[in-house]
Amino acid sequence: MFKKYINKLENLIVWAQSKLTNKQFIFLSSVLVGISAAFAVIVLKTFAHWVFSFANYINGILKLSFINSILPIVGILLTVFVVKRVLGGTIEKGTSQILYAVAKKASILPKKQMYAQIITSSLTVGLGGSAGLESPIVITGAAFGSNFAQQFKLSYKDRTLLIGCGVAAGIAAAFNAPIAGVLFAIEVLLVDVSISAFTPIMIAAAAGALVSEIILDESILLNFKQQQVFDYHNIPFYVILGLFTGFISVYYARNFQRIEHFFTRLRFKPYKKALFGSSILAVIIFIFPTLFGEGYESIKTLSENDPGQLLENTLFSSFRNNSWALLLFIGFTMLLKVFATGITLSSGGNGGNFAPSLFLGSYTGFFFSKFINLTGLTQLPISNFTMVGMAGILSGLFHAPLTAIFLIAEITGGYNLMIPLMMVSSISFAVSKRFEKHSMDVKGLAKKGHAFTSNKDANILSTLDTAKIIQTDYLTISPDENLEKLVDLISNTNQVIFGVVNTKKELIGIVHFNDIREIIFNNFKVKYTMVKDIMTLPNEIIYPTDNMETVMNKFEISKTAFLPVLKNGKYFGFVSKSLALEAYRTKLKSMTIE
Numbered sequence: 001m002f003k004k005y006i007n008k009l010e011n012l013i014v015w016a017q018s019k020l021t022n023k024q025f026i027f028l029s030s031v032l033v034g035i036s037a038a039f040a041v042i043v044l045k046t047f048a049h050w051v052f053s054f055a056n057y058i059n060g061i062l063k064l065s066f067i068n069s070i071l072p073i074v075g076i077l078l079t080v081f082v083v084k085r086v087l088g089g090t091i092e093k094g095t096s097q098i099l100y101a102v103a104k105k106a107s108i109l110p111k112k113q114m115y116a117q118i119i120t121s122s123l124t125v126g127l128g129g130s131a132g133l134e135s136p137i138v139i140t141g142a143a144f145g146s147n148f149a150q151q152f153k154l155s156y157k158d159r160t161l162l163i164g165c166g167v168a169a170g171i172a173a174a175f176n177a178p179i180a181g182v183l184f185a186i187e188v189l190l191v192d193v194s195i196s197a198f199t200p201i202m203i204a205a206a207a208g209a210l211v212s213e214i215i216l217d218e219s220i221l222l223n224f225k226q227q228q229v230f231d232y233h234n235i236p237f238y239v240i241l242g243l244f245t246g247f248i249s250v251y252y253a254r255n256f257q258r259i260e261h262f263f264t265r266l267r268f269k270p271y272k273k274a275l276f277g278s279s280i281l282a283v284i285i286f287i288f289p290t291l292f293g294e295g296y297e298s299i300k301t302l303s304e305n306d307p308g309q310l311l312e313n314t315l316f317s318s319f320r321n322n323s324w325a326l327l328l329f330i331g332f333t334m335l336l337k338v339f340a341t342g343i344t345l346s347s348g349g350n351g352g353n354f355a356p357s358l359f360l361g362s363y364t365g366f367f368f369s370k371f372i373n374l375t376g377l378t379q380l381p382i383s384n385f386t387m388v389g390m391a392g393i394l395s396g397l398f399h400a401p402l403t404a405i406f407l408i409a410e411i412t413g414g415y416n417l418m419i420p421l422m423m424v425s426s427i428s429f430a431v432s433k434r435f436e437k438h439s440m441d442v443k444g445l446a447k448k449g450h451a452f453t454s455n456k457d458a459n460i461l462s463t464l465d466t467a468k469i470i471q472t473d474y475l476t477i478s479p480d481e482n483l484e485k486l487v488d489l490i491s492n493t494n495q496v497i498f499g500v501v502n503t504k505k506e507l508i509g510i511v512h513f514n515d516i517r518e519i520i521f522n523n524f525k526v527k528y529t530m531v532k533d534i535m536t537l538p539n540e541i542i543y544p545t546d547n548m549e550t551v552m553n554k555f556e557i558s559k560t561a562f563l564p565v566l567k568n569g570k571y572f573g574f575v576s577k578s579l580a581l582e583a584y585r586t587k588l589k590s591m592t593i594e
Helices: 003-018 022-062 067-085 096-104 116-126 132-152 156-175 179-187 195-215 232-265 270-287 297-304 307-311 325-348 356-377 382-398 401-411 417-437 438-446 456-463 483-492 525-529 547-558 578-592
Strands: 496-501 507-512 561-569 570-575
Touching: 003 022, 003 232, 003 401, 022 116, 022 132, 022 156, 022 195, 022 496, 067 116, 067 270, 096 132, 096 156, 096 179, 096 438, 116 132, 116 525, 132 156, 132 356, 156 179, 156 195, 156 401, 179 195, 179 401, 232 382, 232 417, 232 438, 297 307, 297 356, 297 382, 307 417, 356 382, 382 417, 382 438, 382 570, 401 417, 438 507, 483 525, 496 570, 507 561, 547 561, 547 578, 570 578
Parallel strands: none
Antiparallel strands: 496 507, 561 570
């Protein structure tokens, strides 16, 4: 029955596609993708919130403080089971796969990503894994956009655009923050978007936020109503907070990578690795229960008048009213968050770093302002610093200052904090960028040579295959030939450059027509000059394994129009700079979203 309705809907969309212009159909598609992404958000968020509430209820009734430690073990083991038994044994994590799909796979994402992320992340995070749901939401939204475009045979440009629509709608629905959704899609994923492409992305974000607003309970979303007035006298402290969040971002990024490497090197089977990691996580959560799940409830508690509530039902509940004890608890939680999240994701769970960045940011902002207040130096508005700290860490980890600024502005219900948000986000970004060239999402791709960043030229060059522009049909000449042979070749071919090779096919030099122009019109010199006497050594050598960015750099250094290619130490062919530039222009045209 369900399949019957799906077929009817598809037929209706096909009919609409035949009646609408391509631009109109993209607008319709953006609405449908936005609604689909929003429903994915609703399923994920509702399940995670329900499990969190259930765990708290059990703790409140039975006083079983260890239940929060057991649930993450169950969640991670179940996630590994689903991956092995349902999803073919593998699942790609993190939004970097979207970047890779756009750059290298013509914006095609597997169909299983439309449900795989929902199932696995809801089990991991819903049952207490210390990670976030936003990354799975973003991947799911992108998969909806990509597969919708594939289903209705849309072009690469339109597939990429609908991926952006799914991403924007996912973030918009998750936070009821449509502007942040649009900015995240453009700032992090679609680095080359024309103004006209904003429209469908904005439509999708609005649709996602609207569905979320209508259906999703507001208590599930991260939002704040309490906010203190911005005081410009606190600007120096916001500057220091920007520096602080920048360094904390670097600390998080580097330690997260170390944890990933540690678990990658473990020679455990999946279930054993999951049990090992989740057991460590269970101990951490037992001592610091606020690390359970996404942690949004504790973020709200921090921004309220009684943050001491965080110590209730913990080993430190007797210090509930001790401000310094609370500060130490917050500080240790802040430092341990990267280990809780890293272990959750590396041991077999699924989730992302978006929510952890907000969690860490709120704790960082609270810790900083509370410490200043306790020293008696001044009295800072703790709730404001708690919120602005989130923008600092988000900007530092994802290198997305605009997204950070407007996300926090939207979820705080106003723009009164715009000035400190801009200051802290930009400073944190600058500090993080100084020590970490790539954001967390891009770092893994960059190490594999697949970086897809804000450098548009590098992005386009990364999609080109050097092997496809190597011309292997160029004629060669022996060094012991005289110029009569070379003149004959020039007269009967369109070549202007020749590789000089020995009997072993080893390149020992090159001859360019421009270098011998004067000689070939002198019959005596042509007859008695040997090729080896006028050949030159190439300034640069290209190898088939070189990426296109390396190739173009070699052209820039050599200042030549042709460069020889060696393969396994032998002459293989030539690469023409004009052919490389033509491939670049063709790709640029196909990748530009208009």
